[in-house]
Amino acid sequence: MVESGKGSGNDDVKAGGIGRAAGGASVTAPGATGTRVHDHNGGAEASNTSADDLLAAMGYKAELVRTRSTWHVAFMSFVLASIPYGLATTLYYPLQGGGPVVVIWGWLMVSLIILCVAASLGEITSVYPTAGGVYYQTFMLAPASWRRVAAYVCGWAFVVGNITITLAVQFGTTLFFVACVNVFESEPGVGVWQAETYQVFLTFLAITLFSNAVSAYGNRVLHHLDTFAVVWTFAGLIAIMVTILALAKGGRRSAGYVFGHFEPTSGWPAGWSFCVGLLHAAYATSSTGMIVSMCEEVESPATQVPRAMVITVITNTIGGLLFLVPLMFVLPDLAELVALPSGQPVPTIIKSAVGSSGATIALLLPLMVLAILCGIACTTAASRCTWAFARDGAIPGSRYWKRVDPARDVPVNAMMLSLAVQIVLGAIYFGSSTAFNAFSGVGVITLTLSYAAPIAVSMLEGRTQVKEGKFYLGNSLGWFCNIVAVGWSLLAVPLFCMPSYIPVTVTTVNYAPVVFVAFIAISSAWYYAWGRKNYRGPPTEQFVAGHAIGVSHTSTDSDRVE
Template sequence: MSGASSPGGLDGSNGLKRVSTGNKRKDLPKNLSMVSIMGLSFAIMAVPFGLSTTLALSLTNGQSVTVLWGWVLVSLISMGIAASLAEICAVYPTAGGVYYWAAMLSTPKYRAIASWITGWLTLVGNWTVTLSICFSTGQLFLSAITIFREDFVPNTWQTVLMFWAVMAVCTSVNAFFSKHLNLLNTICMIWTAASVLILLIVLLVTARHRNTAEYVFAHYDASLSGYPSGWSFFVGLLQAAYTLTGYGMVASLCEEVQNPHKEVPKAMVLSVLMAGLTGVMYLIPLLFVLPEVNIILSVANGQPIGLIFTLVTGSKAGGMGLLALILVIALFAGTGALTAASRCTFAFARDGAIPGSRLWSQYNYRLNVPLYGLLLSSAICCLLGLIYFGSNAAFQSFVGVATICLSTSYGFPILVNILNNRKAVQKSTFSLGKFGYAINIATVTWIILSVVLFCMPVSIPVTAAGMNYASVVFMGFAFISVVWYVIRGRKTFNGPEEVFIEGVDQFTADDEEHAQVEKKQQK
């Protein structure tokens, strides 16, 4: 929003300073490197953790073929999406990320509404992916108890309280260790790589039973889902699609990186490539030693990975040791997702698009973090976790809405870029060249299909407890967005402030004249 808010002064008592929204806006500290951004993206995707916690989704919908080849398919698609976003990010590197790109790529007439819609999609996506990661981490911690006490079945309160405990840990790390994000993200990459190697060796060495290569690479059984065989495969792709969602979230840290137009695009694409390869290395040995599917799916809290490790190793201590590797990755993932969510909240609030923006757009330079944006993100996740009291399938709903919101927020600027004949990215330092149109169109087509797929229940017939409430959560946030737009946004929101200040020189020649007219009208 151009010049709508005046900069505040420094408050010596708490170290908070209002980030101005005019030409004198202070840049954020540039403490992050390309490796750190790649590590953060890799941490958010958290491949072994993401694939483990959503394993039941793909085992219900096709088993080995869906698990392995679904992962390969979605990895290739995600590479295309990441490359499409990286091409745009190289031209417009800013903390606003996809909602800023949607504004910059749209015509002046639709710039504000395009930015508003995309901004709310990415904001809700950031919140709900953080929610789903931390919620499943809580479930995973409770599943560790089941290893030693087979009769233990966590109740609703225990699950929610454990989720809140995980949120508290991730919030505290973000608030008090933000200056060490470079180190944490580097440790995360090393820990994940070492964990996958350890899991691969231990599972293959200790397994008493091994499945055949035909089972691993060609076994397909969709009978548990109730869906037609072909459709069931696509419903099961939620496992892979959910795991491979975090790469676009790191765009919100562009303003904290030196040379973001070069470093962030590379980090986004490389992190997806690393994630894809890591997933294959993890899934193939896991499928070779996978126990009977019906036993796995009978786990009360829906998190069977601890049971799998215990059955394969034949030891409760061995199962717990392997599960501990996944739990550490999970905490890295929750912390990284909350980092991105807090920056996204801060950036969108800075443009006046969230109720209470003046508070959420404050930056604590002492802690080096948008503290109130962090606390708001954490609080919303904690409140959404209460949905679990009404539905045991709440986790699937969180996964679905996170995937839908992030995918559509990624797809919107790519679609606008196609409609504008890709003029804005012709001089991108990360150009897709002659393959640009094909990659862009393929990714948008997939995103449209995924919106339908990931609103589907895991299996049919559907009960109230097993219903996928992703569409309900999605519509709830859409209602808040529309109401706030009617109350305030349509009067004051003109898109990201950079559209009319820092980004004017990035417009195409046709847009510059329109931009000057709009600036005069605002005055």
């Protein structure tokens, strides 16, 4: 018989001779005699076996193969954000929101905020390193009286965020590719490919299918692609930076212009226009917590994933500045860029600086390759979080979506569900030329909310449980980072539901609130139809090798597992 208290994961649980204290304490599990995961004062790295034992102690059977090291995780996290590609596809928004000031200072400001988010999530992930990520963490941290609802809402936000941000990446890649092709002109000002709506959609479909195929069939070599992407990215950044600053055929702006010029053209009041322009930086950094879904494919997730998140944010901040500052120095007329039908100013900026279509496409090639790699990484992360949520029965048809293909070590069914949702939502483009704004907006909103959920719950509980982790920030710094992270989420929801400019028409309206509300309606309907009676959150008891491992997580604080 196993006594369970609140089910927070901090209590030592003894079941079948197995002891566990969440994240920070030693674990000895069946079949792993003498193999231990030491606490944060011990300093020893967990072996693959120990990581699987800890996963079992949290109630799950290891179904995915652990092949990624700290740097593999950091590289994948870097590719999920894909600086500078992520900044290139959304540069239109800060240019319209106010120009160079929003581009440079908006990026720096949001990056510092996201560093607080990454550190806050890292603390919690070091205690609860599972593919369920923020969903599982919210359940474990919340009081028993409302943990099911809190975890359910957070889980849906996380899944929706992963899927829609992946959709935004694939659609952004499509629009970016069209703009890149059109650096070649049939006559001055007229690109060679005036893509029809159906052509844009078919290109998006091809890119999305390709990303899913690579993710499904090439899982065991994806970490090599991520490593290649990092080298490729910085080589491309150096080439772009040196070339456009050296040639600058359209002239060079002054430092005062680059770091101080503010010219809002969105129609919003100046202050709000600056804020709306932050979608650029928020979109590029929104993938920060997606890497948590890879915890069950990492050798020592309690230490490697938190470190990777923080390292990636710092690296991305530097890489973003290396990309954005040179572009602002060679920026053409701002009104001309904002008026571009493609909504993709980067190809035009680079072409004005180098003066040649051939040279332009050569400099854009690193971004185009990185765009594909980013789509593959996002597809992989989205499939893992969908699978993890389905594993606990929280998605309609969970029995099907939670299956893992044993030949590929990939949750293919969950990946196909994510793919189907992306294709359906991609059809919005037939009705609105600003569909990309909706996809990126929903992705940023839902991911930001999902990241804030476990952080907010941890704060309400006095941050007591994160002290057990291997990535503890300390009291003062921890509270500071938590407050900044939650405050950012409160701003992001209304901010990214706004249209990027006014006045608004039927074709330029921001559909992010519509898609967001639709997902809320679907998840709420499923909860009331099925979840209230059947959904119990993460497993209350798991049997591994004939031993019962786990903590009872039910609606009271004094339950027992017999």
